[in-house]
Amino acid sequence: MAEDSKAIDFGGIQVCVRARPLNDREREGGFRNCISFDEATQQVVLSAVDRNTLLQLRGQTAKGYAFDRRYGPEHTSDNIYDDCVSHLVDNLFKGYNATVLAYGQTGSGKTLTMSGGKGIFGNSETGIIRRAAQHILAHVEAVQAKLKPGESISVRAYALELYNEELHDLSGKAQRQQGPAAAAAGPQDSEGGVRIAERPVGKDGRCIPEVVGVTMVEVADANSLVNFFAECFDNRAVAATKMNDRSSRSHAIYTVLINRTLVDVSEVGDKVRTVRVESRFNLVDLAGSERVKRSGVTGAAFKEAVHINGGLLALGNVIVALSGGHEDGPEGPEGDKAALLTTGGSGARSAAKKHIPYRDSKLTRLLQDSLGGSALTVLISCISSCEADFEETNSTLKYANRACRIKNSPLANKQLLLEEDLLPLLPANATASGNTMSMMQMQMLLAEHNKMKEAREKREAEKKEKEEKRMAELRALREAETKAPGFQRLRMAQYDELRKKLVSSHGGKLVKGEVISDDTLAGFKKRNPSEGEGSLSDGGPDGRPHYLRPTSAGAGRVASPVNGRSNRPASAARLYSNQRVRGSNAGSPWETPSPSGRPPLAPSASATTGGYSSAAYTVLAFNQPEADADLQQQQVAEAAEEPELVPVPPPQLLARFRVNQNDTLAVFRAVSTEDFADVASLLPPNTALPAADKMTYLLARLEVQNYSSEQLCAALDAVASGAVSIAAAVGPAVGCLMATFGTSLITDCIFDFEDPEQLAGVGLQQRLELWGLQIPHTSIRPALAAADRSAPAQPARAASPSPGEVTPRHSSFSQPSSSSPATGGRRSSAHSQLAPAGSLLSQQHSLPQQLQEQPQPQENVTCWSSADRLNVSIGLMYALCNLAKELGAAAGFCVPRPQLLRRWLQSGVKMKQVSPPTKLIYPPSAHDYTYYKSSTVAYFLVDEVKESLGKVLSMLKQAS
Numbered sequence: 001m002a003e004d005s006k007a008i009d010f011g012g013i014q015v016c017v018r019a020r021p022l023n024d025r026e027r028e029g030g031f032r033n034c035i036s037f038d039e040a041t042q043q044v045v046l047s048a049v050d051r052n053t054l055l056q057l058r059g060q061t062a063k064g065y066a067f068d069r070r071y072g073p074e075h076t077s078d079n080i081y082d083d084c085v086s087h088l089v090d091n092l093f094k095g096y097n098a099t100v101l102a103y104g105q106t107g108s109g110k111t112l113t114m115s116g117g118k119g120i121f122g123n124s125e126t127g128i129i130r131r132a133a134q135h136i137l138a139h140v141e142a143v144q145a146k147l148k149p150g151e152s153i154s155v156r157a158y159a160l161e162l163y164n165e166e167l168h169d170l171s172g173k174a175q176r177q178q179g180p181a182a183a184a185a186g187p188q189d190s191e192g193g194v195r196i197a198e199r200p201v202g203k204d205g206r207c208i209p210e211v212v213g214v215t216m217v218e219v220a221d222a223n224s225l226v227n228f229f230a231e232c233f234d235n236r237a238v239a240a241t242k243m244n245d246r247s248s249r250s251h252a253i254y255t256v257l258i259n260r261t262l263v264d265v266s267e268v269g270d271k272v273r274t275v276r277v278e279s280r281f282n283l284v285d286l287a288g289s290e291r292v293k294r295s296g297v298t299g300a301a302f303k304e305a306v307h308i309n310g311g312l313l314a315l316g317n318v319i320v321a322l323s324g325g326h327e328d329g330p331e332g333p334e335g336d337k338a339a340l341l342t343t344g345g346s347g348a349r350s351a352a353k354k355h356i357p358y359r360d361s362k363l364t365r366l367l368q369d370s371l372g373g374s375a376l377t378v379l380i381s382c383i384s385s386c387e388a389d390f391e392e393t394n395s396t397l398k399y400a401n402r403a404c405r406i407k408n409s410p411l412a413n414k415q416l417l418l419e420e421d422l423l424p425l426l427p428a429n430a431t432a433s434g435n436t437m438s439m440m441q442m443q444m445l446l447a448e449h450n451k452m453k454e455a456r457e458k459r460e461a462e463k464k465e466k467e468e469k470r471m472a473e474l475r476a477l478r479e480a481e482t483k484a485p486g487f488q489r490l491r492m493a494q495y496d497e498l499r500k501k502l503v504s505s506h507g508g509k510l511v512k513g514e515v516i517s518d519d520t521l522a523g524f525k526k527r528n529p530s531e532g533e534g535s536l537s538d539g540g541p542d543g544r545p546h547y548l549r550p551t552s553a554g555a556g557r558v559a560s561p562v563n564g565r566s567n568r569p570a571s572a573a574r575l576y577s578n579q580r581v582r583g584s585n586a587g588s589p590w591e592t593p594s595p596s597g598r599p600p601l602a603p604s605a606s607a608t609t610g611g612y613s614s615a616a617y618t619v620l621a622f623n624q625p626e627a628d629a630d631l632q633q634q635q636v637a638e639a640a641e642e643p644e645l646v647p648v649p650p651p652q653l654l655a656r657f658r659v660n661q662n663d664t665l666a667v668f669r670a671v672s673t674e675d676f677a678d679v680a681s682l683l684p685p686n687t688a689l690p691a692a693d694k695m696t697y698l699l700a701r702l703e704v705q706n707y708s709s710e711q712l713c714a715a716l717d718a719v720a721s722g723a724v725s726i727a728a729a730v731g732p733a734v735g736c737l738m739a740t741f742g743t744s745l746i747t748d749c750i751f752d753f754e755d756p757e758q759l760a761g762v763g764l765q766q767r768l769e770l771w772g773l774q775i776p777h778t779s780i781r782p783a784l785a786a787a788d789r790s791a792p793a794q795p796a797r798a799a800s801p802s803p804g805e806v807t808p809r810h811s812s813f814s815q816p817s818s819s820s821p822a823t824g825g826r827r828s829s830a831h832s833q834l835a836p837a838g839s840l841l842s843q844q845h846s847l848p849q850q851l852q853e854q855p856q857p858q859e860n861v862t863c864w865s866s867a868d869r870l871n872v873s874i875g876l877m878y879a880l881c882n883l884a885k886e887l888g889a890a891a892g893f894c895v896p897r898p899q900l901l902r903r904w905l906q907s908g909v910k911m912k913q914v915s916p917p918t919k920l921i922y923p924p925s926a927h928d929y930t931y932y933k934s935s936t937v938a939y940f941l942v943d944e945v946k947e948s949l950g951k952v953l954s955m956l957k958q959a960s
C-alpha cells in the first residue's frame with residue numbers, strides 16, 4: 001500500500017484510491033466493511049457481503065480493481081501528498097500545468113483529503129491544498145534566492161466554485177456580493193462576471209478553457225496563500241445532509257498561477273535567451289455524487305443534488321470517452337458502462353466515438369486540460385468502506401479504473417521573449433553600470449556557455465568521426481563489390497549491342513521467362529573481347545546472367561532511350577526499379593533483400609557525382625524464372641576511365657513481399673530542391689527545403705504486368721520521359737509510401753512540437769518523415785478470363801495477369817492528381833509532369849503492345865482484406881526503415897490514419913504519440929487538411945521499429 005517504488009508515468013493520469021473507514025453511525029447501525037486491499041495484485045477488492053451486493057457483482061463474491069496506489073484508514077493526506085502530489089509541484093516550475101482532482105460519493109472524504117480537518121477518529125489532517133501552498137512558496141523562495149538579472153517569479157491565486165452550474169468567485173470580497181444565496185435568488189445575479197473563456201496557448205493557437213472575471217490575489221509567502229484559500233474554503237456552499245453533516249454543495253477549484261521569467265544561455269549559437277514559463281495548479285474538490293433518496297435532500301438542496309449529479313455525469317461521460325470505453329468496452333455489459341459516477345443510475349449517455357463531450361457541462365469544460373489535455377493530473381478517488389455504500393463505491397472504482405487509461409500529453413508552457421547575442425552583449429553590459437548584469441554574473445554566463453559549447457563540439461566531432469567511419473566502410477564494401485566476379489560495366493552502346501544480339505538470337509523478341517543461356521552471353525563476350533571488364537558469362541553476383549542497363553544522355557537533360565527526346569529536366573525524380581518475373585518465389589510475404597546483407601549505400605548525388613547528370617534510371621531484371629530466387633542488389637559501376645558512363649546508384653531492393661506471384665518495389669528519389677516544387681507551394685514562403693536526394697517514394701506493386709525485360713525497359717523509358725505514369729506503365733500499385741529524409745520540414749514546416757524526450761540527441765539530419773502511406777481498399781484484378789483459366793489457382797484477391805495480356809490501367813495510382821492518396825495530396829514533381837496515361841500512350845511507338853492498348857474497363861475490382869493491407873503497410877514500413885538506416889536516419893515521424901496506427905501498435909510496432917499541441921503548417925485548401933489537422937503525430941525510433949517489424953515479419957513468414 002502506498003508504495004513509492006512505482007515510476008510516475010507522465011503520459012497517463014495517475015489515479016489513487018483512498019478508502020475511508022466506517023463512521024460511528026455506520027458501525028452502530030451494524031454495517032460491515034466491504035473493502036480490502038490485495039497487496040500481491042495491487043487491487044482494491046470490493047467483497048459482496050450479502051445477497052444484494054452479490055447481485056450487484058453479478059454473482060461474483062468479490063471484484064478487484066488494480067491501482068498503483070491505495071490508501072486505507074491508516075493513511076493520511078500527507079501520505080498521498082508525498083507519493084502523488086509533490087512531484088507535480090516540482091514540475092510546475094518547469095512550466096507544466098497540473099491538477100489534483102478529488103472525487104467520489106458524498107461523505108467519502110474528498111474535502112478531508114483536499115482541505116484537511118478532523119477525521120472520523122478525531123485526528124487532524126493537513127489537507128493537500130495547504131501542503132501544496134507551502135511547498136510552492138518554499139520553491140518560490142528558493143528560486144528567488146537565485147534570480148539572475150532579468151529574471152522574475154510571481155505567484156497569484158484564485159478560487160471559485162461551480163454551484164448549480166454557475167460559477168462564483170470564492171474570494172471574500174466577491175463572495176459576499178455573489179455567493180450561492182445570490183445565485184439562488186435568480187439568474188440575473190448569477191456568476192458575477194466569472195465566466196469561461198477560450199485562451200490560446202502555445203505557438204499554434206490551440207485554445208483551452210480558462211476562467212475570467214475572478215479575483216486574483218498576488219501572494220508573497222506561504223501564509224498569505226494558505227490564508228487566502230482558507231478564506232475561500234469558508235465561503236464555499238455547504239449543507240448538512242443525511243449522508244454528511246458538512247456536505248459540499250458545489251465543486252470547488254483552488255488555483256495557483258506561477259509566472260516565471262528565465263534568462264538562459266542557449267547551448268547553440270552564443271545566445272542569451274529570455275523565456276517566459278507559465279504554469280497553473282488546479283486543486284479540485286468536487287461535490288460528491290448522491291442518491292437523493294439516501295441523502296434525503298429536498299427543495300434547494302434537491303436542486304443542488306441534481307446539478308451536482310449532472311456535472312458528475314458529464315465528467316463520467318468524458319472519462320468513458322477518453323478511456324476508449326465505447327470501442328473496447330472492457331467493463332462488460334453495456335449496463336456496466338452506463339454505470340454512473342453519479343449514482344442516480346439513470347443512464348450515462350454513450351459519448352460519440354471520437355467526440356469528447358467536454359462541452360456538456362461547465363465542470364468538464366473547466367477540467368478539459370486536465371483530462372486528456374496537456375496537464376499532469378492526479379485523480380484521488382475517495383470511497384467509503386461501508387457496505388451501505390457498496391453500489392456507489394463500485395461505481396467510483398469503475399470510473400477510477402477507466403480514468404487510469406486516460407492519456408494526457410503534458411506540455412510545458414514556455415515562450416521565448418528575447419534572444420540576444422551573448423558576445424556583443426557582454427562587453428557592452430560589462431562597461432555599463434547600473435541595472436545591467438554585473439561583470440561576475442556575465443562571466444558566469446560565459447563560463448556556462450563555454451561549457452555547453454565544448455560539450456556540443458565534442459558531440460559533433462564524435463558524430464563526424466562515426467559518419468566518416470561508416471562512409472569508409474561503405475566505400476570499401478562498394479569497392480569489393482566492384483571487384484567481385486561477374487560485376488559488369490557496360491556502355492550504352494555495348495548494352496544496345498548486347499540487347500540486339502540477344503533479341504536476334506531469339507527470333508526478334510525476348511521471350512518472357514526464357515533463360516538466356518550462358519552460351520549466348522559467352523558468345524557475345526567472345527565476339528567482343530574488349531567489351532566490359534567482367535565476364536558476361538559469369539553472370540551477376542547471384543551467379544545468374546542478367547541485364548544491366550545504364551542509360552546516358554547529355555548533361556543536364558535526360559534523354560529517353562525510347563524516343564531520344566530530351567524532355568525532362570535532370571533534376572526530376574529518378575526511378576529505380578526492381579522487378580521480379582513471374583513464376584518465382586515461395587518465400588515469406590516479406591523478406592530482406594539479399595543474403596549478403598544490406599546493399600551498399602547509393603552514392604549521394606552531390607557528394608559523389610555532383611548530381612545524377614545523365615542517368616535516368618536503371619532497370620535490373622532477372623531473366624530466370626527460378627523458384628525462390630532472391631532478388632539481388634546490383635551495383636552499377638562508376639567507371640572513372642569511361643567518362644561517358646555516368647555512375648548511377650544501384651537499384652535498391654528494399655523489401656520483398658508476395659501476395660500473388662509477382663512483386664515489385666520501386667523507389668523514386670527526388671534529387672534536387674526543384675523536385676519539391678509542389679511541396680514548397682504548400683509551405684510558408686522562405687521555408688528551407690530539405691537537401692537534395694532526401695525525398696523517397698516507395699511504391700509497392702503487387703500486380704506488375706508480366707513484361708519481358710525489353711518491354712519493361714521500354715515501359716520505364718516512357719515513365720522517365722514523362723509520357724506515362726509508373727502505374728500506367730507497370731500496373732496498379734497496392735501500396736505507396738512517401739518519405740523525406742534528414743529533413744528540416746519536420747520541425748519547421750509540417751509539424752511544430754516540443755521534442756519528445758526520447759529524441760534528445762537525434763538531430764534533424766537523422767530524422768525521416770513519413771508523408772503518406774496508402775494501401776487502397778481495392779485493387780484492380782486483371783480482367784482476363786483466359787489468364788484466370790491458365791494461371792494456377794490464386795487467391796481471388798490477387799490474381800495476376802498472364803503474359804501478353806492487358807492489365808487495366810485505372811487505379812487510384814494510375815491517374816495522379818492533387819488528391820492522390822498515395823502522397824497525401826502532395827504530388828511528386830515526377831508525377832506532376834505526367835500527362836494522363838491514355839492520351840500519351842498512343843504516341844509511344846516503341847512502347848510494347850501492352851502499353852498501347854486502351855485501358856480496360858474496371859471489371860474486376862477486388863477488395864483487399866484488411867490483413868493484406870496491414871501486411872503491405874508493415875512491409876513498406878520495414879522497407880522504409882531499412883533504407884532509413886542506410887541513410888543514417890535514427891527517428892521518424894508520421895501522421896498515420898488512426899486505424900492504421902492502432903493496428904501497427906497491435907502488431908507490436910513501437911510508436912509513440914508526439915505531445916500536443918502540434919502545429920500543422922498546411923494550407924486549409926490542401927488535400928485532407930482536416931484529417932491532417934486533427935491527426936495524431938507519431939514518432940518512432942528506426943531501430944525499434946525495425947526490430948519490432950522484423951518480429952512481425954518472421955511471424956508472417958512462419959504463418960505462410
Ligand SMILES: Nc1ncnc2c1ncn2[C@@H]1O[C@H](COP(=O)(O)OP(=O)(O)OP(=O)(O)O)[C@@H](O)[C@H]1O
Nearest residue numbers: 020106107108109110111112118119120247248288
Ligand atoms: N480517511 C478518513 N479517515 C477518517 N475520517 C474520514 C476519512 N475520510 C472522511 N472522513 C470523515 O468523513 C466525513 C465526510 O468527509 P468529507 O466531508 O471529507 O466527505 P466529502 O467526500 O467531501 O463529502 P461531500 O461530497 O458531501 O462534501 C468527515 O467527517 C470526515 O472527517
